[in-house]
């Protein structure tokens with residue numbers, strides 16, 4: 464187990480001797496008394512005082528003079544980030560293990576999360592070199608010579624989500640850092656431990672105060688950070704409700720820039736001529752990868768009534784073939800859920816759907832035991848059911864039969880969310896006629912493929928209550944910076 468009592472403030476690795484919280488794995492290991500849960504480790508329950516220390520350190524580091532982090536040359540900052548990436552790679556095995564143990568992500572996906580994060584850092588460095596070439600320049604206009612610079616915003620509070628505690632925290636943190644901001648990182652729960660092996664790398668690679676970490680209950684450590692009003696940007700990935708509540712804690716004396724990745728209810732539209740084997744394969748990946756706990760997951764399937772019977776049969780058969788087990792098992796798809804209370808929530812959604820006339824149609828669907836929730840296909844889902852509009856974030860698959868293409872289109876237009884859509888079909892003209900109207904309602908239209916975030920060099924964002932700002936490689940550099948000007952009159 465990770466017995467973590469350390470946290471990083473102002474370049475100093477502090478030792479915590481106060482209260483700690485135990486992290487129990489959602490997984491089970493074989494013991495003499497049968498399968499048992501196990502302790503992954505502990506993390507410090509810091510108080511308001513340590514939060515304020517972190518804020519103070521980030522503020523001091525931001526206000527330092529010439530040549531320090533915020534005013535350092537781009538190439539020097541890149542060297543620090545490269546140094547961090549180098550040190551990070553040495554910790555791969557430990558981080559991957561902790562991802563698997565704490566959030567139940569499969570070994571293969573945990574490895575992917577780590578490698579994708581390293582790649583994100585490398586791509587960010589390349590993108591910054593390009594951006595610097597176009598952003599920092601001299602310009603003469605109307606007798607004024609201007610030196611245009613891309614400058615940091617100030618102090619950025621970075622808070623990633625439980626489903627990608629390493630990768631998505633870093634998609635906020637790394638661009639914020641490399642643009643010269645100073646940062647405070649608050650890790651999610653579950654997902655608090657995988658970054659622990661990287662604390663020393665942060666300490667060694669960055670100057671004091673540039674990155675500070677706070678641990679503990681969000682209710683205790685976050686309000687003091689926000690209430691002080693010194694945070695210039697809040698970078699948060701998680702629920703819309705949490706984002707709203709965080710924003711309200713900021714007095715806005717300083718304007719607050721927000722960069723958010725929030726909720727989504729991405730639909731698939733399955734047209735009558737869709738290749739159903741391909742569609743089912745993609746829908747399984749889209750709805751059930753990491754148990755459906757992805758903001759980009761397909762969360763409702765609109766299937767043309769002519770093909771629902773065949774589609775549902777193929778989907779149920781494919782689910783019956785999925786491997787359910789522990790994250791270290793080969794080819795595992797369904798793993799234990801990391802958050803307490805989730806099975807009860809999914810069961811309540813199924814009860815509600817059942818009450819309004821839908822059924823779980825795959826054998827064993829929705830069954831719960833101490834460790835697993837078995838994926839449930841629910842049919843026919845209607846607007847009266849919670850599953851129609853609520854983001855389930857889990858292995859429950861609502862299927863809506865439709866006769867007229869206006870049904871899924873109206874759904875997307877009237878949804879509170881606007882992240883992505885997948886269209887499955889073979890007639891190019893029909894698909895082409897849907898793209899333009901849909902791309903103006905969501906931010907990514909996927910053709911004959913599931914919804915997903917990557918490749919990370921492509922834009923990733925959402926409309927309405929799904930996002931604010933763009934989180935992908937080069938867009939994030941813009942989100943965490945501002946264009947400034949030094950101007951002089953021409954002689």
Ligand code: G3H
Pocket residue numbers: 626627756757758759914915916917
């Ligand atoms: O939870 C939201 C993530 O951004 C999903 O990313 O599509 O790569 O799994 P992904």
